[in-house]
Amino acid sequence: MKTVKKPNKWKHVVYLILALAMLVYALPLISFDPWAGWVSLFGAVWAGFAFLVIGAHLHFLLGVNEEKQRELDKIRRAKLREWELKWQEEGGRGQSV
Template identity: 55%
Template sequence: MGSLKKWKHGLYTLIALAMVFVALPRISLAGGLNWVNGFGIVWVLFALLVIGANLHFLLGVDEEKRKTLERVRRAKMQQWQMKWDNKTDKSSML
């Protein structure tokens, strides 16, 4: 299942890159900044955002982050368990 998701994100990245490469030569700022050129610039920025999001997934940054957060959560649980054990040991001594 994971490789299918990566394949889809790779395909989406290639499609978005192709769209950007087709659109960039058609955007001309020689005539000044008008609504059409402004739309083209915003469209390209949005396409680059889509490319970046797909590359973020493909490079596995989310997976690394998830693993790091899981390690932190486990360490916190161990600390809480040690504190709990210390409290119960002290209360049983009374």
């Protein structure tokens, strides 16, 4: 049986730090002046995406989905057992022919 590998959280920590650094560097440079037009809109959208990236990595690091992952693992194991039984039944019929 396959062993389930624990997810490597270091990658998410590094990406979170990089996203935070980009945001800290860029926020003072972005013009949110209402008369800036497209520049202001681009800055707001860019900052929004940066916050989404940061939120996604925090969500993973805080383990909000651990219970959901356990449920998915249960379903995956049940399907594997089902396929094994089906395969054994089909293999047994094939031998008697």
